[in-house]
Amino acid sequence: MKRSVLLLTSGALIASLGSLTAANAQADEVVEQLELGLELYQEQEYGAAITELEFAINDIRKLVSERLAETFPEAPEGWSAATVESAGGGAMMFGGGGSMLEREYRQQEGGGKLTAKLMIDNPMIQAMSAMFNNPAMIAAQPNMERIRIGRDSALLKWQPERGAAELSFLMEGRILMQVNGQGLDSQAPAVELLKAWDLAAVREQAAR
Structure with a gap:
């Protein structure tokens, strides 16, 4: 019985860590996009800066969607x-x-x-x-x-x-x-x- 509970607990922990890792990876990508967008803006490459920032905004929206989905x-x-x-x-x-x-x-x-x-x-x-x-x-x-x-x-x-x-x-x-x-x-x-x-x-x- 204790072994079963331990296995279930371990499985839940691994699943939670996997979700957290995926969310962190997506968040890191957003940071990279924002930093690149700022760099392009400072170089006056405004069109490319807008593109990077729009990608970042879309990824942030996906993160918001995922968190709102968890409230259902x-x-x-x-x-x-x-x-x-x-x-x-x-x-x-x-x-x-x-x-x-x-x-x-x-x-x-x-x-x-x-x-x-x-x-x-x-x-x-x-x-x-x-x-x-x-x-x-x-x-x-x-x-x-x-x-x-x-x-x-x-x-x-x-x-x-x-x-x-x-x-x-x-x-x-x-x-x-x-x-x-x-x-x-x-x-x-x-x-x-x-x-x-x-x-x-x-x-x-x-x-x-």
Whole structure:
């Protein structure tokens, strides 16, 4: 038993060290790009300097994406989770142009599906912000109610006849987290998934 625990602990440590090494290697590459960009700028090779700095910015965005991906909740009991990716597939990138990250969850015994999305500084957020700040607009929406996530509020739209849930949570006016559900027996899986999200880590990684 002790041997098994030791092997499991060692494996987890090796995996963690591998992830840290990869992150450090990418960070070192960013430093090299920034230093080269500065050197080119000082030599008045402005076009080449811009190219190097743009590569550095893209690599930094990848690092931000990876850290934000780690904030997504794990699959609830009885569910499986896919990897986090950019909305619509493709390379996971978070940055300009209104990108978003998402993760899908599937019910293992049943037809339930959940999709968790994270958007930061996305054009969609402005429209949602108006809704959050207008109780009359919320009341006018059919099947919509406000629920508590800690001391904050989220908006839940539940359509029982379709088994569809749409849960939206706005932080600091620029961070929007959504959980959309289909084929659900109740709104509970969507609510619990949002509550399991590491909100403190999202705030930390999305800080300007």
